[in-house]
Amino acid sequence: MKAEQLAPIGAALARLLSPHAEVVLHDTRTDEIAAIWNPLSGREPGEPALLGELAELAETDADVYGPYPKTLADGRRLSSVSAVVRDEAGDPAYVFCVNVDRTAFEEASRLLAAFAAPAAGQPRVLFEHDWSETLNELVAEFVRERGTPVDRLAKPDRLELLGRLDAAGVLSQRRSVPAVARALRISRSALYQLLGEARKEQHADPA
Structure with a gap:
């Protein structure tokens, strides 16, 4: 050879x-x-x-x-x-x-390791009033708990989720309704209806 x-x-x-x-x-x-x-x-x-x-x-x-x-x-x-x-x-x-x-x-390994490092956390001064971030976090957490996509949540689940969002102050924010409706994959009218029921149940709760 x-x-x-x-x-x-x-x-x-x-x-x-x-x-x-x-x-x-x-x-x-x-x-x-x-x-x-x-x-x-x-x-x-x-x-x-x-x-x-x-x-x-x-x-x-x-x-x-x-x-x-x-x-x-x-x-x-x-x-x-x-x-x-x-x-x-x-x-x-x-x-x-x-x-x-x-x-x-x-x-490349050092660069990837730097990206993978734990985040330092969101600056409070920038995000403490960011209700859209709170909306996303609460919806994501709820979906993980139920193990069901947001568009397949049953009505009782939607009521509970709206209750959490309302308690967190998300729904009291200006222009929040369209964003919440999009996050829950429902119409605004359906959101108002569900929100009314959720608040009625909350006021009826003796606790």
Whole structure:
């Protein structure tokens, strides 16, 4: 097997992982780099392969190694895997190494971790009078409790939910009726009717 026969594999891997990885084909017989794609390390074909483990490769049946860590001269950290390509006699002929630069992935991980961090809470000065936020929270909490979508709530459930919204002061806010009707997926007239019943039940409650 010649290096030219393996070149399409190296080119395909490099194209798939570009620009985050270099792919290196080492010739074990010459201990040189036979080919390299997207050379993050700055190496070139013909340079020493520096595969000190070649003697060990000949004594083991393992053909894939890694991932294992490596570091570039500029401090970037890599995750690397190596695959041994054996000849017809079963001896190592070439070694493919794929070295992935972890920088972009580590930065993405830090960014996602920052987004996932617990929120500091809503500033009281901004949200203490935001009745629409209260409306959304109460409706969402009620739906979770019942395990039923808001548009499938039975009449007794709607009455109870309206009672909670009324007690929280949502329905006393200016222009709240259209928003509450939308949240409950009912018409304004239906809302007024249900609200009247809810308030009647509340006043009738001896508690």
